[in-house]
Amino acid sequence: MEPFSPLEPKAAAKTGLSLPEKKFRVLVGVTGSVAALKLPLLISELLKIPGVEVKVVTTERAKHFYNPQEIPVPLYSDEDEWQHRCERELISPLAVLLQMHSHASVAFMWRGAMARKLSGWSRRSAEVCWVPGCCSSRQSCSGGALCVAVEVQLWKGRSDPVLHIELRRWADLMLVAPLDANTLAKLATGICDNLLTCVIRAWDLRKPLLFCPAMNTAMWEHPITAQQVEQLKGFGYTEIPCVVKKLVCGDEGRGAMAEVWTIAESVRRVVAERDLPAQS
Template sequence: MEPTSGRLPELEATRPHMEPRSSCPAAAPLVERQYHVLVGVTGSVAALKLPLLVSMLLDIPGLEVAVVTTERAKHFYSPQDIPVTLYSDADEWEMWKHRSDPVLHIDLRRWADLMLVAPLDANTLGKVASGICDNLLTCVIRAWDRRKPLLFCPAMNTAMWEHPITSQQVDQLKAFGYIEIPCVAKKLVCGDQGLGAMAEVGTIVNKVKEVLSFQQS
């Protein structure tokens, strides 16, 4: 897969930027050309880890990162802690006024070489499995070019994870060709012990490296 080139057309002015972190200058580049990674974040408490996830992705030389958030996910992090462009539902509608204007969810799917949804909560899992696209994130996923990798990291309460519909929905996403980064067992924020916690950030980042390395081979 050849990486895409260029920035999202006419999108740079739509959201304020923080100064991006520079990549480690001494590290060998993962790829000879820059790859674009689009991170989707949903309303699981694991969204607390978004700043760390973005930070670790930015430490991979050759990667440019942008984030698409659901409205509920905003409860768990501060935008000031995200040093990349952050897109939400309002941006989709603010950008499009006339027929010739860019359509954000289409521009994002064109821009990205890899999509990573972390965390993927039970609600959005059900939407994606059913083809529902009622916000910016699910519209990007519905329009996603399935020749490019999409990774997802389920995260939910153990009781929700153990519901029979969950395994069916995860299997449906895998049937679409999406790559699961499995949840893990631990004591959850709610106090329950069991499966449902999002994979560790280091595990997620290593999987991104693995997939991108495979794509360029």
């Protein structure tokens, strides 16, 4: 069977068929601030904008704050670009030493039995990372063995699509709401260690990117925060400033994410400037 190809504009006119109107594609990035609780409401408001199509990229930490079942649009996370597996292995004295410092995640290359297991997997190389608390979110490990989280990239060859590049191409606008302090620091310095930061690192600077900082007042008032916000604005990104209100922790001050209606209105203005059809 011949592959289906859409009608050319002239052919469509001759047959009387109407072509589907172009959508304005908004990619929402959500990070691990408590303001991620508002993600379902934000998506709902964005979908009210005529001509807008929405997809979401989430960090792993952000998942703690919303129910994926309440997100009525495609939702992407690290697991869509990386395959995660937990393996229990005998550990070396070095790993025991690392275990003593359980307050930090430590990555190290492994040789021996683990390397042999990895040899048949699809990626040409693999990194074995010990991540404290991994089992609590993936699976339970018994027998007292150290849990080793193995990440194997799903990309296999030249012709395979790379998700963060495909999302970057798909979107007409990116909205990062909320942008927590950790991801703000990553973006300001070019770190790209998850799906969201990879999308932004590859972002086409000719397209608009809006970001909505959200963090505790003490974090917001740290001198480095202003430097990092200015760095993002220097890239051409647009800040939707945080506001003063009583935070979830009980403190009152600046650092709360802008109101959802303010964010949606900012996106609406960009859509209007792009002169898109009034009807979806």
